[in-house]
Each structure stands twice: as structure tokens, then as C-alpha cells.
Amino acid sequence: VTTKSGAIVVGVGDELLAGRIDDTNARLLSVVLRRAGYPVLRREVVGDDPDAIAVVVGRARADAAVVVVTGGLGPTGDDLTRFGIAKAFGAALRRDATAEATLRDAYARRGRPLPPGSLVQADIPEGFAAAPNARGTAPGLLRAADDGVLLAAPGVPAELEGMLDEILLPILATRPERGTPPKALQITTAGLAEAEIGALLSDLLIRGRDPIAGSYPKSGRVVLTLETFREGADADLALKVDAETIRDRVGSAFVGFGDLKLNEVVVRAAIEKKTTLAVAESLTGGLVSDGVVEVPGASAVFVAGIAAYKDEAKRAVLGVRAETLDAHGAVSEACAREMAEGARRLTGADVALATTGIAGPDGGSIEKPVGTTWFAIADAAGTVANRRVFLGGRAEIRAYARERAFDLLRRRFFGLPLDSAVKDGAGS
């Protein structure tokens, strides 16, 4: 049994070193391994060079109990991770029969011939096992021995995540080198900016405090993380006290405990309440509709989404009146209301939401700057409307609008005010 602890993360790829792609896997692994009791001691990125991979992997396994290598496991000539790892361990590569059968089967199911050279993905270093890849074709390489654990996984984020959940974490949970992870609790808020949250919680967001609070802005949401190294009931109590303080201070911006997605919160609430949904989108052009369909089980409540981008479509499909468009324009409270009401009428849904705004880069004015967005929600109780002006480029404006749409549905579903009140100086 080793006296090593912690983990080292190694990313492989010339495209990483050239700065062509972001190394999002390193951050994911940092979070996941830390929570599993293996704090990351070091991260490294090397190119597609078997010698360099061998040096870095050799160093990593000497320094840490767990090593995770990502990337370079595909079938092409610049996928060289298996050769570097084999070299680091002085192991020969041998063809794995199960991995070969799995590869052949994956192509057969798609009705495509197996490309020449792709069986290299079934070549596994001695002492390693082929780690099944539930979301792709390239298997991973796994070694779990007394002197440590090494997983080499594909660089494709979804495939890596699958291997972590299904293969690595169950192994790590049983190992003696496992440390005590901090106990953590997350809280999702929506409708307040990070700076507003920061002002409300300034006494909790102090370095060295335990529990320590951190705030991480995500599109349209702020996720707060509380972490404590206290143990047992003491830890739970400390987290609970701070969590209640936060819940109380953020008011209607409190979405729930955990890192919650607003579309999931809304669609699950609709499923539970047996409330059917429809969407009429201009600015967001399908993003809100997509956010509904993204949630498994959405088919029980989602009737239809209409992306009515041109004024003709708003009139012909949704029944927005020509006078409304003439008098107020498409980006107006009146148009948003008629879009929502039209979508509800057309689809027979219980609740219909509409968006209309200016995503830019052109089309803004002093009165209606780029980012101006009107929302409306029509339901049995009537129609409500709400306006926001989002900052950023076209993509950010549309992404914020999508999240705001779901936050408005959340607030409407749970009888909350459509806007969070910001109390000056509260909490400070």
C-alpha cells in the first residue's frame, strides 16, 4: 500500500499546447477528484509525443496516488497516449479481444465499415484493462494496483465524464489513500447579479472562514458553494446555518440546494403540476424550446415551440396584430403579450411564454438599445410581461434571455415576484 495521496491530472494534445482548444477537462477533474477525497496536487499538459507523455506520466505516478490522463486515445496517427503510458510502465501493448469486439460492434450498429487502423484503440498496455466507453468508441486504459490508480480517458468531455462516474469514482471510493473531502453544499440563485449577491453575503465570502463560501456566476444564475472541513454533525450544522442565512437574504432569487439548471427546475415543476407548456420565440429563436426538450420527460408537458423570427410569422402563425407591430414594433410589451397569448391559443397549452428582443449587433437605438428584451407569460390567470436589457455580444444576450425566460416561468409557477428586490446595504 502506497503512502502517496492526492491526484495529478495530465492532458495530452498538441492542440492544447497550441492553444487551439480549451482544457475544460482539467477543471472538471479538479472538482470531481477533490470531492472524491483526492485533492489535485498538480496539473500538466503535454503534446502528442510518446517520450514527453512517458516522462510526465512517470513523474505523476511517483508523486500521487491517482493519475488521470485525458486525450490522445483515438485512432489517428497523432493519438499517442497509449504508447507513452506503455513506455512509462515498461509495458508492451497487446490487442484486447473484448475491446476489439466492442469497436467492431459499434461500427456494425451504425452500418459503416471499420476504418483501417482503428483497431489500435483495442491495444492495451500489459497490466492495464480496457475501460468501457459508454458514450463513444475509444476505450480507456485502467490500472488499479497497490501502488496507485491510473486512468487514461478520451478527451471528449462527455466520454470522460461517463468513465469517471462509471469506472473511476467507484474504485476511488474504496482505496486507502482516500482523504477526507470537504463537506459541501451548493445553492443556486437566479435573478440577482453576482455583485448583488456579493453585497448581500459579504460577511460569508471571507477567506479563512469555515464554512467558506464561494460564488460562481453561470449564465443567468449564480451558484454559491459552502465548504467545511469540520466533521460529522458539526459540519452539517455549520452548513445548515449558513445555508439558511443565504436563503433568507437572497429571497425570491433562491432556486434551491444544489447546482440546479433553471430549465430542469421549470420542466420538473410542470410535470409535477401537470401543466402543459408552449413557447413563442423571436430573440431566442428556439433556445427556450430547446431548453424544455433538453429535460428528459419533457414530452409529457411540452406541446410546441414557435420560433417566429420575421414579423410575417408573428402575424400569420401567432396572430400578432398588424396594428401592434406598426404602433409598437416587434420588440415591445404589446407584441410579447400577443405572442404569448397567440401561442397559448394555437397550442392549447396551459402556460405560454414569449420572448422578443434585439440580439444585435445591429438594430439597436437609444430608446431600445441592443439587448432590450421583452418577455410575457400567458396562463389562465392572465398575461404578465417583463423587460430586461442584457449586456454582451449576440450569443451572450440570447443565452441570458433563455435563462431569464426560465427564471420568469419559475417565479410565475411558484407565485414569486418576477423581479428580486435589491435592498441597499443588506447583509453588510
Next chain:
Amino acid sequence: VTTKSGAIVVGVGDELLAGRIDDTNARLLSVVLRRAGYPVLRREVVGDDPDAIAVVVGRARADAAVVVVTGGLGPTGDDLTRFGIAKAFGAALRRDATAEATLRDAYARRGRPLPPGSLVQADIPEGFAAAPNARGTAPGLLRAADDGVLLAAPGVPAELEGMLDEILLPILATRPERGTPPKALQITTAGLAEAEIGALLSDLLIRGRDPIAGSYPKSGRVVLTLETFREGADADLALKVDAETIRDRVGSAFVGFGDLKLNEVVVRAAIEKKTTLAVAESLTGGLVSDGVVEVPGASAVFVAGIAAYKDEAKRAVLGVRAETLDAHGAVSEACAREMAEGARRLTGADVALATTGIAGPDGGSIEKPVGTTWFAIADAAGTVANRRVFLGGRAEIRAYARERAFDLLRRRFFGLPLDSAVKDGAGS
């Protein structure tokens, strides 16, 4: 003069290793240093620990001509980079009079008292100079000697960028270790898997070749990068020859030169051809519609998108016949065709695309496994249909289907076959 070349990038910070923030500096440095003639050989991230910093910095200066360290230069107790660097060089720290005066001046100008302990930022290792920070208070640490260059810069991206432009790059431009930056050319393909591309181009994707080709799979596309270290007209010719070879071999999968997004290619072509578009989506539920609206200028050609998720909506809004749904189900060629034709009729668009499939996790069968997706395109020339079976989770299946939809529109627009022919063993 050293025989070392290239650069190593070191990020310092517990918040990086805990995964609380993204290491955006590493990618920026990768791009900037490579363009300056110092390809990045390795990237490392370490925590706020002077011993670990000393080990990594010592290793980095032994392996590369240029080392850039970011983060850990501030005034608080966990800013320990200067101590780690001093240790790596066996150098004592001494107070720098100019740096001290600059710090005192910065606070005086803001009318704020100098916080206790902040003069540690003026402590510089012997053999280093204080690097002025035009955008913040903490100076950097700079050493430019015969055996290599080291810059330690703040982790704040704007401050780092300022120091790169104003201090590091002018020094690097004059050093003998400077390499020739590669000339590069990118090619986007769609409709062939990375392994299929790899098989077609196996003679080009070989380490050590010049130009060297690399392939990077992105959702629904494969982007190829050709790079050469040849110079002048020789470089241009070598890139052109290989590019033409690739273009010829991948056939209808060739999208264009550059890292091109399929939705942008399609919408720009529609704008140019003055062809109006409509979309009817089930599986993708708004993703394709969103992909159209994402492109600036889409309003000139996009009429409307209908996310008809439930069968009732397919019937009521798009006019899919009840007999079709009864006989074939919603995930069928017949339904896809009627959806596309219905959307074209409803919106009056020149071209309408439809998607219908099984995103999972439930709803699959042996005959129609999860991932089965039918596409149809209706235009003045008639209606065509196409089927794919995508692997992965719900999110991946829907994302692949979105990209495939745009690739089908691209192929239809440019008169290409809907599927790339895969020739067994071609190119190998």
C-alpha cells in the same frame, strides 16, 4: 547561449487546483508564445506552496528557453510565487526601491492607506528585476539571462496581457532561441467520422511530416489543421498541395478552409442565394432553429421554426396525417417528410428541414434504437430524407442531430450527395 528552445507555462493557485476558476491564461500564453516563435512544450499548474512552485519552476527552466509563471504575486498570505522562485534560483529576496515607490504612489493616488503587508510585493529575488505593471499594483518578476528568460506575472488576465505585450514579447523577439512560427491552414469537414478521415488521410497524419496534419473532432465536424515550418513560397506551396489532396480525398465532406461552423455556412449561403428557410423539429426541439438565429443577418432568410414535440402538435400545426403517425410512428421517414412539407406550406419558405428521432434515455427499441433520427428537406425540387443513428447520451444525440441537419442543408444547397461515400481502405 542556451541550446534550449520553446516555452513552459506554469500557473500558480489553489483556486486553480480546486477547479474554482478556469485557467484561461494558459491558453492565451500558448497562442501568444507559439506565434512569437516559442512553442509551448508543457503547461503545469501548482498550488500556493513555495516548495512545489520551486520544483516545477526549476524543472521548467531546465527544459525550456522561456518560462512564464502566472499568479500568486499579490499581497496576501497565500501569494507565495516569489518565495518559490527565489528558492528555485537559490536567490535571496531584497526590497526593490523603485517597486516600493511605485506601490506607495499607487495607493497615494487613490487616497487610500497602504494596507499592512503589501510591501512584500516590492520584494524581488536577486538576479531578477521588478517588471512594471501598467494595469495593476503587483509588479512582475523578470529575469533575462544567457541561459533563458523567466517572467512571473499576475494571474489577472488584463495585467498579464499588458506585461506580455509591453515587456516579454519585445525581449523574446531579440533572443537567439527564437524559432520560426509555423504557417497554418485549417480545413473543416462534415459527414465523416474522425476515424474515417484518419483512414482517408493516414499518409498525411504522420508525426514528423512537414506539413504536419492534425485532426480535431468537434460536434458533427472534424477540423483539420496543416502546419509547416518551411518558409516563404515553399511553405505556401506545401500547404496548398496538401490542402488540395485533402479536399480531393474527403470529397463532399469538404466544407471549406478555416474553422467553419456549419450553421454559419448554411445561413450565409441562404442569404447569398436569397433562399428563405423554415425548420420543423421534434428531436432537436429548437436547436436547429437556434442555430439559424445564432448567425447575424439570419432575419433576412429565416421565416419560422416549429418545435412540434407532441404528436398533436405535429398534426395540428404541421399537418402530419394521423394515418402516417399510426402506421409508421413519429420517428419515421414518412413523418419526417410530412413535417418538412408541412413547415414549407405553413411558412411559405423556399426550403424547410425537419428532424424527428429518439433522444433517449427511454423510448428506444431494437428496430429503432435510441439515437435513431430521420431528417427531411423539402424544397421546390421535391423532398429528400435521410437517417442516422447517433451514439451517446440525450444531450450528445441532440447536438449531433443539430449539426447533421445543417450538414444536410449544406449538401442540398450545393448539390452534393447527402452522405459521404466511405471507400474501404482509401488513402491507406
